[in-house]
Amino acid sequence: MHVATPEGTALITGASSGIGAVYADRLAARGHDLILVARDRTRLEAQAQRLQDSHHVKVQIQVADLTNGQALDALAEHLRGDTTISVLVNNAGVAMQGSLAGSDPAALLQMVALNVTAPTRLAQAAAANFTAAGRGAIINLGSVVALAPGLFNVAYTASKGYILSLSEALQAELAPAGVRVQAVLPGITRTEIWERSGAGLDQLPAHMVMEAEAMVDAALRGFDQGETVTLPSLPDAEDWNRLLAARAALGPNLSLSQPAPRYRTEA
Template sequence: MTDVSIAPTALVTGASSGIGAVYAERLAARGHDLLLVARDRQRLEALAADLQARHGVNVEVLPADLAQPADLARVEQRLRDDADIGVLVNNAGIAMHGTLAEATGQQIDALVALNIVAVTRLASAAAARFTQAGRGTIINLASVVALAPQMFNAVYSASKAYVLSLTQTLHGELSDKGVKVQAVLPGVTRTEIWERSGLDVAQIDPRMVMEVGEMVDAALAGLDQQEVVTIPSLPDAADWQAYIKARDALGPNLSRSSAAARYK
């Protein structure tokens, strides 16, 4: 059995391309065995063979569509049962182009199923297993649109705000149980998600677009620095702390026995 105190197995969702594939490569380079989850078996197997050859780690593939309840349940159960898994990279997600009014019910359901339901179910399973072990790491991929929803459409932005909130709450629940939790908030990152959502990343100001390797390296550096929230493009961490301080200042007045005088 893997000694999880050294380099536990990492389960990476959405691992066949983009951010997930780079996380898999970087974690393999750090000595982690891998369990790679995505829909595309062929791409997963090609990645697994490459990582095993280059880094000498064990890589297992688990093809699954996490938007499908049966597939999600299989991956969730594996997380609950496999004591070798000590890292979850909750990366799988989709974007959607257009306004909420233009979206179909099917599009909305698909995004919520993957970006919210699957992320939550897998985080819950990991939290249960890692708490029992007294160690583990949960990395949830959110987005800067969690903080600036006007940058993108309603459903996607709201789903990433949910992931940020989920992660911050999980940190409060798990920080004294030996479990690390991190939300990663990338800006525009050059991956296939843009093409799949019907957008052309080439039309975006190149000064706003980060290469995926740079983004993941920054995210892992933030994890090493014990950050709960990592924004790879943010130059000054004090800006995030000021944001949190301003939010916390609202606390004493968020729930009171009477309405504010300005409403009377």
């Protein structure tokens, strides 16, 4: 009989490939049992077998299309009620190429469902579970495009901006309950997401492309250091801290009874 690990179980979405598969490996190495979620049963089964053999942890798989409302609800309900779960990695995501005007509306809404709706619903369930337990962590995969509007597909950029905002606001809400939230903002990372969205990595400068293993290892170090937002390739953390300080300085003036002088109509 398997005895539940003291580390708790990590539920990882999009664990069949890329960044999610590396998180599965690294969290198993840290002693977490796993629940691996994705659509491809064959890949999930192979991944589960490999992780069980190499790390001797319990690995369950959950085949689910997270753009399907019923499947998402069922997973969220499980996440809400299973008190062995201590980590949620909201990782499943897709990207798109091209302009917003030229995009296929169905594909656009599918991306929003996966990149925005699903992590929000799962974060809600995890927040309820972990708050009651007084422990736990929610790791959300954003992207550096959230900090660089205009460089990449509009809706993908906006979906990752949402993840950054969700994570920072949720960290503020859950910190008093002893629950951690981290947004991970990778740059270009070598995974299938590029081919899947119809783009290639080959034409991109090699010095801008990180391997998924290096990205996840850095993100976990950032997590261990207590970061709410982790930018794996940013050399100087003070650059981010300066941005936070500049944003905080806006605070006292963000809501006042009068419009700023430049917006007042002349008498």
